[in-house]
Amino acid sequence: MKTILHRFVCTIALLLVLPVGLASAQSSDPFEYGWNLDGEASELRFLSVKKSKIAETSSFATLSGLITEDGQAQVRVLLDSVDTKVDLRNVRMRFLFFETFRFPEAVITTQLSPELLTDLHLTRRKEIELDYTFTLRGVTLERSTDVAVTLIDNDRVVVSSITPIAFTLEELDLEEGRRKLEEAANVDITPIGVVSFNFVFDRAQSGTPPNLPEAVFTPAAVALEEKGDMTEEACLGRFEILSKTGNIFFASGSTRLDDKSIPLLENLFDIVNRCPTFRLEIAGHTDSVGSDQQNQSISERRASSVVSWLSDKGIPRDRLTAVGYGEERPIVDNDTPENRARNRRIEFTALVE
Incomplete structure (x- = not known):
């Protein structure tokens, strides 16, 4: 009976100590080993408005990205993976709006400051102002926005937009695409897009730095649609x-x-x-x-x-x-x-x- 009681007490003590041990394992270096984007768990959404009052939210199904050990971050968006939930609307977006056969991806880059995030393992969530560049159709914009950085555990972090980010279609060289969409769908489209995101990163393994393969330009083959003969x-x-x-x-x-x-x-x-x-x-x-x-x-x-x-x-x-x-x-x-x-x-x- 004493042996059983002793084991029970030791087990309870271990459970009480374990969280402290895990907390001490959290690194004060926010970029230790670097991070890889979890594309399936991440989201990039954009809102558009047609007929002056109908708002539609679309997303992209294929994202890739990383954060290096020195805090350089990059997210790539495969534009052919645009998802409006309607097949032919997706095709219009690809061919008429984004012209993905000419411009297969959009790229977001930024430099994260380690000084702003060294205590993230203690605070678990921080809101910071972030300077970034956004490249689409050969146009590069430099902007800043407020983001929330949330440490889920020692090996998983989420970077999210706090407020939506607005772009004019003119500054992204998308006005001609808007005209083509309006003619194809016979609707008026407001010349502004509003973007929000939720990027999830997993810590890379020691000795295996984060990797971001070069995008392969394969027109038609990358489109996220059913393969084989069409209806x-x-x-x-x-x-x-x-x-x-x-x-x-x-x-x-x-x-x-x-x-x-x-x-x-x-x-x-x-x-x-x-x-x-x-x-x-x-x-x-x-x-x-x-x-x-x-x-x-x-x-x-x-x-x-x-x-x-x-x-x-x-x-x-x-x-x-x-x-x-x-x-x-x-x-x-x-x-x-x-x-x-x-x-x-x-x-x-x-x-x-």
């Missing part, structure tokens, strides 16, 4: 959206495809492959500059250039039809250089087999 609705919607991108380019006065067109063409190739029950009409259009005959000819030849590119990639020629409409079908008046550029376009129409 009729998905195919029709995607071809309509691709027609509105305005990202098929030709050398001035030429029918030779510009290399800038390749990222979008790679996505087009992927979608045509995944819509095997459709033939595709590829239509060329011009502005009103030049003679009718000249414009008709160049529109036909430019459409044929796209057909040849897809055929060379492996799409059967009998699934592709090239047509030219010259200047007959403008989408806007040919009264400004910007409007004439919009009328010079390639459109895609799915034809059921």
Whole structure:
């Protein structure tokens, strides 16, 4: 009986001492070994407003990031993983708004000060002002914001926005994307986006510094959607959206495809492959500059250039039809250089087999 009692008392004593032992194990170096972002547990959300009163919240499914041992932090956002909870809305965001075939990721970077966080293992939560840079579509903004840093345990920390962060679409070079979205969805969109985040980091292991692989630029393959053949609705919607991108380019006065067109063409190739029950009409259009005959000819030849590119990639020629409409079908008046550029376009129409 005494032996059992002795063991019971020792067990209770151990349990009482254990939290103290764990607390003493907390490091005063907030960046010891560095940290890796837990992408599945982290969140980056943005709010948009349409029709002046309807607010919609979207997020990104794929995030990666790290904090180095000297406090340099980086979070990468795979823009192809934008999630609005609606498939074709996701496609519009990717192709028309963010143009992810040209700009696959956004990057957030900052330098965390160890002086501000050395007592985090004691306070467990601190609010600090943080300077950061945000890069999107080749535009880099320098900003500051207040964040909450919360130590969940010795090996897990959460960095969260305290108040939402507002950006104008103009400063992020997203005004053209907004116009394309408005035309595609037939809605007015407020030219402001509001962002909030909740980044969760796990401490790296001793001797294994945090790692952030380089982003791999693989158009179409990175899109977070069901793989394999698409439904009729998905195919029709995607071809309509691709027609509105305005990202098929030709050398001035030429029918030779510009290399800038390749990222979008790679996505087009992927979608045509995944819509095997459709033939595709590829239509060329011009502005009103030049003679009718000249414009008709160049529109036909430019459409044929796209057909040849897809055929060379492996799409059967009998699934592709090239047509030219010259200047007959403008989408806007040919009264400004910007409007004439919009009328010079390639459109895609799915034809059921």
